[in-house]
Amino acid sequence: MSVNNKNKQIEYYPSALTVAGSDSGGGSGIEADLRTFNALGVFGCAAITAVTAQNPVEITRIDTISAAGVKAQIDAVMAKIAVRWVKIGMLGSGENAAAVADALERFNMKAVCDPVMIATSGRKLISDDAAEVMMKNLLPRCAWITPNIPECEFMLGKKLSSENIADGAKALADKFQTNVVLKGGHDENSKKAVDYVCFKGELFTLSSPKLKFPPYASHGTGCTFSAAMAALSALKFTWSDMLQEAKAFVFGSLREHVEIGEGVSGMYPPVEDSLELIDMAEFSPRGRGGKKR
Numbered sequence: 001m002s003v004n005n006k007n008k009q010i011e012y013y014p015s016a017l018t019v020a021g022s023d024s025g026g027g028s029g030i031e032a033d034l035r036t037f038n039a040l041g042v043f044g045c046a047a048i049t050a051v052t053a054q055n056p057v058e059i060t061r062i063d064t065i066s067a068a069g070v071k072a073q074i075d076a077v078m079a080k081i082a083v084r085w086v087k088i089g090m091l092g093s094g095e096n097a098a099a100v101a102d103a104l105e106r107f108n109m110k111a112v113c114d115p116v117m118i119a120t121s122g123r124k125l126i127s128d129d130a131a132e133v134m135m136k137n138l139l140p141r142c143a144w145i146t147p148n149i150p151e152c153e154f155m156l157g158k159k160l161s162s163e164n165i166a167d168g169a170k171a172l173a174d175k176f177q178t179n180v181v182l183k184g185g186h187d188e189n190s191k192k193a194v195d196y197v198c199f200k201g202e203l204f205t206l207s208s209p210k211l212k213f214p215p216y217a218s219h220g221t222g223c224t225f226s227a228a229m230a231a232l233s234a235l236k237f238t239w240s241d242m243l244q245e246a247k248a249f250v251f252g253s254l255r256e257h258v259e260i261g262e263g264v265s266g267m268y269p270p271v272e273d274s275l276e277l278i279d280m281a282e283f284s285p286r287g288r289g290g291k292k293r
Helices: 029-039 067-080 094-106 126-140 149-156 165-176 220-233 239-255
Strands: 002-005 009-010 015-021 045-055 058-066 084-086 112-115 179-183 192-199 203-210 258-262 265-266 279-282
Touching: 015 029, 015 220, 029 045, 029 220, 045 067, 058 112, 067 094, 084 220, 094 126, 112 126, 112 220, 126 165, 149 165, 149 179, 165 179, 165 192, 165 203, 165 220, 179 220, 192 239, 203 239, 220 239
Parallel strands: 015 045, 015 084, 084 112
Antiparallel strands: 002 009, 045 058, 179 192, 192 203, 203 279, 258 265
16 A cells, blocks of 8 residues: 655555464464465464464364454554455354444455355354355355365355366356465375366366375465455555465465474474465366466
């Protein structure tokens, strides 16, 4: 954002806000988001929605912050900081979802939402009423949403087969009138980690090679991906470059994981650039491969 101060143009340093839960183990949530913002050259701000006691193996306690507390944090940030983009993660309650939706409208915020509803294992992570508030009030106000396949199925109310995952991305985009990255990296039938993108009604695939990594090293991939999307958008990347760079950042963070405890590894911002390993192409339902972007 630029301002004119006595005929002198001032370019603010790019800032992004994460609205999410705190992970005491540092692998996901606020901690992963701020680490990603910093690695990508964006000034990170935070509004904490819940405080979790966890490590990469387990969550032992969750204390949800009140909606008034979440609103106060966002208002304080927006009062003085020129936030360009917002990443939304775990919200903890329907009241918090409503407060964040209201903030997006009041401040005309551009947001990427990782709708933390259902784990890839199928475990439900949010109450029905909170999910309803998110779907009705929050997701339609976001520029991008990044669900996993179980979350997509929950929001659409139907199962997806490996042949119609792209249709799920299109259906979500139509339902919420937003852009979608449907994360398919956990599909055991695929030789690549393939995500399905619906941007302005058009379908694309976004893929990287599959990696083998030690236990728990993938903890926080969803948080890191959506945070990278927000950071790169704040840096004014085009939408297609933003997605490919975000995918490369996650791939590199997995490839350059670090050992953080006995038998436990964690993602870490990469040193090497993996962009050449990322493919983005127009979706081809017959599997012939579309035109690369």
